[in-house]
Amino acid sequence: MKLKKYYTLIENFISFSLFKVIDAIIPLIIIPYLIGVVGKENYGIYAFAYALVFYLLNIVQYGFSLSAVRLIALNRTDKEKINKIYSSVFTTQLYLAIIVLFILYSLILLITKFNVNKEVYYYFSLIIIGELLFPIWFFLGMEKMRFITVVNLVSKSSFAVLVFFLIKESSDYVYISLYQSIGFLISGLIAQVFIFKSFKIKLHIAPLIEVKKLLKDGLSSFLTLVTPTIYSNTSIFLVGIFGLPQHVSYMEIGSKVSGAFGVLNKVLTHVLYPFINRNKGAVKKLRYIFLIVGAILSLLMYFTSQFLITLWLNSPSVEIVNVVKYLSLSPFLVSVISAYGVNGLMVNHKDKLYLKAVAIGSISGFIACMILIPKYFYIGGAIAIIIARSIKAILSYYYNTKTEQRLNEA
Secondary structure (H helix, E strand, C coil), X not given: CHHHHHHHHHHHHHHHHHHHHHHHHHHHHHHHHHXXXXXXXXXXXXXXXXXXXXXXXXXXXXCCCCHHHHHHHHHCCCHHHHHHHHHXXXXXXHHHHHHHHHHHHHHHXXXXXXXXXXXXXXXXXXXXXXHHHCCHHHHHHCCCHHHHHHHHHHHHHHHXXXXXXXXXXXXXXXXXXXXXXXXXXXXXHHHXXXXXXXXXXXXXXXXXXXXXXXXXXXXXXXXXXXXXXXXXXXXXXXXXXXXXXXXXXXXXXXXXHHHHHCHHHHHHHHHHHHHHHHCHHHHHHHHHHHHHHHHHHHHHHHHHHHHHHHXXXXXXXXXXXXXXXHHCCHHHHHHHHHHHHHHHHHCCCCHHHHHHHHHHHHHHHHHHHHXXXXXXXXXXXXXXXXXXXXXXXXXXHHHHHHHHHHHHHC
């Protein structure tokens, strides 16, 4: 039984690793082609639109990759409870999707900056439906990482094929969001078929009282996950407001590279989170893995940035290299947050303390964005992200250390 438990953990680690590698690598393959065809300015318009849509996707997700995962992980042998949880979460996300679509269409109609490129935003609205249909929280809770990987490969490959075959001139930039949304829709439809056939889920629209309870119970998880976008995604968004479209390209591409270096930490966080919730004695041993991996990745990111950017884009790009170097502390900081926050405070049900750390860090990052970006543009955005993550990491460590001391004394 013990061997089976660790076999499942290893299988999930490998599967989710592939999932995140696909998530990171395919965009890195596509970006040089897109920039070469549509140009940095048009790519910046697409990146700016995605920064806006990313806010809306966070609302639809509502932190269920933490709160719902925990519910599923603790009740996955009870088919009746799983069915109820799935229906409740899906209904809640359905209502949230309707709300954010209304917000998006209102912005397109009322604000000139969005109306000028309305096709990009209309096509991006489909990605919200795709997000609704693909409940990654369900598969994480059931620890079915292999399926997530396969579907993600189909989704990202569909996006890549459409881009390489159909984006042929600069004016085609308006279709990038459409092809990305099609990939999401395909993965969502496959996921729904799999869920109903394999898990025999009987979906029903949950009553409003259940929706309200789920929103209330998941508020801490939602704020925990959404507040980082106050500085990370907002940094890209504000660069688009104060700077030029190509500045958005520098910031967005630099963030993509940073995200690629952070893949391993994300894998460890999501794979170990349901495992640690059921095996809390493993927390301290696994913590060192997070920290060592994060430190190594930060060093690699800093010292290989110029070589990798030149190799990747076939030409040296000083602007992007500078962004990557400023962001190179991110992998280590995020590993500290994962070790002491998500897999520390959250596992011990100290959601509010973790939220406090995230909120203080995020607000600090937002203030830094407002001060630095108007003057330093993409460099200011990168510095603001590091400031926010540093504060989150320090507070996560502090609050978790205090919590463990109290638990040991009790």
